[in-house]
């Protein structure tokens with residue numbers, strides 16, 4: 001596939017919701033809070049592929065505690081922008097979580113279905129503790145089913161890309177979070 005010599009992703013965006021500077025600031029704050037909450041403990045950060053990768057690597061570097069990393073991949077929207085409600089593990093963790101202090105690192109919580117599924121799955125494996133750090137939580141996310149212990153930003157219920165989040169695998173490498181122009185996608189009815 002050929003790409004124009006100059007890549008201009010900003011032409012595809014309606015609005016930047018979270019700037020690069022705001023991300024840097026908030027990730028450092030979350031790192032400080034997590035470091036203080038987990039004093040004397042070793043943490044296992046569980047990243048949800050692929051969207052949480054940028055956030056996880058930045059967050060890990062702001063945590064002043066011993067940290068191990070593991071990853072799981074869950075089926076999500078595919079190339080659509082609506083949650084299907086059907087959640088499936090595509091890649092499971094490499095390590096056991098039994099007796100460990102586990103912090104799930106999520107890119108975005110929308111309906112909360114994905115997170116609720118991950119929480120149920122990992123809780124059954126008997127970690128010493130299980131908490132969630134979500135970079136973005138959309139208005140209307142169902143907190144009872146999928147509580148988020150550490151929230152980066154609450155955002156309006158719009159489809160966003162950047163800082164790990166994609167649309168059909170594109171835009172993950174934008175260093176900020178932005179709303180994609182709705183005319184660039186069409187939700188299946």
Ligand code: 5GP
Pocket residue numbers: 051076077083106107108109110111112113114115158159160161165166167
């Ligand atoms: P939920 O199960 O909470 O409805 O959706 C969670 C997953 O859907 C996220 O991990 C992410 O992969 C995807 N998702 C939800 N909202 C958005 C969005 O605004 N933009 C992108 N790129 N993905 C989203």
